[in-house]
Amino acid sequence: xxxxxxxxxxxxxxxxxxxxxxxxxxxxxxxxxxxxxxxxxxxxxxxxxxxxxxxxxxxxxxxxxxxxxxxxxxxxxxxxxxxxxxxxxxxxxxxxxxxxxxxxxxxxx
Amino acid sequence: xxxxxxxxxxxxxxxxxxxxxxxxxxxxxxxxxxxxxxxxxxxxxxxxxxxxxxxxxxxxxxxxxxxxxxxxxxxxxxxxxxxxxxxxxxxxxxxxxxxxxxxxxxxxxxxxxxxxxxxxxxxxxxxxxxxxxxxxxxxxxx
Numbered sequence: 001x002x003x004x005x006x007x008x009x010x011x012x013x014x015x016x017x018x019x020x021x022x023x024x025x026x027x028x029x030x031x032x033x034x035x036x037x038x039x040x041x042x043x044x045x046x047x048x049x050x051x052x053x054x055x056x057x058x059x060x061x062x063x064x065x066x067x068x069x070x071x072x073x074x075x076x077x078x079x080x081x082x083x084x085x086x087x088x089x090x091x092x093x094x095x096x097x098x099x100x101x102x103x104x105x106x107x108x109x
Numbered sequence: 110x111x112x113x114x115x116x117x118x119x120x121x122x123x124x125x126x127x128x129x130x131x132x133x134x135x136x137x138x139x140x141x142x143x144x145x146x147x148x149x150x151x152x153x154x155x156x157x158x159x160x161x162x163x164x165x166x167x168x169x170x171x172x173x174x175x176x177x178x179x180x181x182x183x184x185x186x187x188x189x190x191x192x193x194x195x196x197x198x199x200x201x202x203x204x205x206x207x208x209x210x211x212x213x214x215x216x217x218x219x220x221x222x223x224x225x226x227x228x229x230x231x232x233x234x235x236x237x238x239x240x241x242x243x244x245x246x247x248x249x250x251x
Contacts, residue, residue, distance in 0.1 A: 014128065016127065016156070017126055017160050047157060047160055049160065069159070075145075076149040080153055
């Protein structure tokens with residue numbers, strides 16, 4: 001059954017290959033979430049290891065129609081997503097407020 | 110940028126080594142008067158080359174050698190990442206993501222770097238069975 005609550009997953013620091021297991025463990029769904037906010041406001045660097053885990057997480061959420069909003073504070077992280085051609089694959093926001101507004105009504109945007 | 114300086118580091122290709130070498134490169138680049146976005150791009154590209162070595166160069170027998178050689182030559186930042194392994198397929202999905210990134214890195218970028226010149230080649234100064242990822246950059250941001 002779909003929960004009324006949003007799930008917030010927060011990671012910080014550098015999301016890189018030596019933290020792959022931690023990232024994979026954090027990006028976990030139980031399938032009942034109304035939406036997921038990935039708060040990466042305090043992430044300072046990310047590599048393709050994180051992108052792979054984000055894509056895996058997105059693929060897990062898709063069958064459940066669980067919307068995902070990602071808050072990214074690091075320009076490097078934002079550019080990595082852009083260069084990888086994945087900008088359209090994720091709903092990316094500069095701040096939590098905008099991300100929460102999207103999650104409150106994903107169809108409106 | 111004028112003159113010449115260089116950074117050469119050598120270690121085993123453990124996952125933590127990619128981070129350590131990238132941090133060392135960041136410190137090396139910090140003395141250059143280029144904008145932060147350009148530094149980010151260099152660190153991102155080199156970081157991916159380092160991750161590729163950690164992920165795909167060596168078998169489960171254990172990590173082999175990883176070397177980073179960065180230098181500033183007049184108006185260029187040149188970074189080579191060396192390994193002595195051969196390509197090891199770890200995981201189709203992750204390799205696919207890495208390939209997607211590598212493809213995008215060869216696309217036109219908003220800065221005047223020269224990703225199209227990035228190449229994998231043999232380096233004559235290293236023993237056989239090694240890979241060189243060469244990322245020339247003219248060091249000028251837009």
